Amino acid sequence: MSTQIFVNLVTDDLERSKAFYLALGAEINPQFTDDNAAAVVWSDDVYFMVLKREFFTTFTDKQVIDPRTSAQVLLAFSRDSREAVDDTLAKGLAAGGSEPREPQELGFMYSRDLEDPDGNVLEFFWMGDQAITDGPPEHDREAA
Structure with missing residues (x-):
């Protein structure tokens, strides 16, 4: 299982x-x-x-945060392409979501954040096959 x-x-x-x-x-x-x-x-x-x-x-028993003002988790979902990321964001924005940050273009990876109407953050991303296999390019690891 x-x-x-x-x-x-x-x-x-x-x-x-x-x-x-x-x-x-x-x-x-x-x-x-x-x-x-x-x-x-x-x-x-x-x-x-x-x-x-x-x-x-x-x-x-803990205080439940307001996701509009505090972050507890960021949920990330992979997509098959940059276009699929953009398509998901377009659907979410049309359904009342918001985009709290600019898209992140790293070459090997592309991501966009979407807040649902309650402020919960969903990240949709695409990562190239080589990065999935080998990790990010060396220069990107040094910058992190």
């Missing part, structure tokens, strides 16, 4: 979040969706549970 990833995200508007993630190409699993949460399916191995803020607080 492969490892599956389930990420819990906070939302202030569950219907808006569902519409946003559907626009990006994810699906909603109705078996695990109710008035408090939505199961967002990216693939057979990657899922989000988008939880209303009040419901989210029942899963932790």
Whole structure:
């Protein structure tokens, strides 16, 4: 069995979040969706549970941050090409997301950040096959 990833995200508007993630190409699993949460399916191995803020607080004793002002995680998703990265961003922006940073062009890698309407950050990136196999070019490692 492969490892599956389930990420819990906070939302202030569950219907808006569902519409946003559907626009990006994810699906909603109705078996695990109710008035408090939505199961967002990216693939057979990657899922989000988008939880209303009040419901989210029942899963932790820690303070739940406001993703509009604080970062807890940055979620990165690979894409097959630079064009696919741009296409995903266009869909997300049209669905109410925002782009908090300029695109990052490193030659071997291209990435763009997308904030969902609640401020959760999703990074979409493309990396060239040689970089995937060999790592970033030597001069890029020295700059880091």
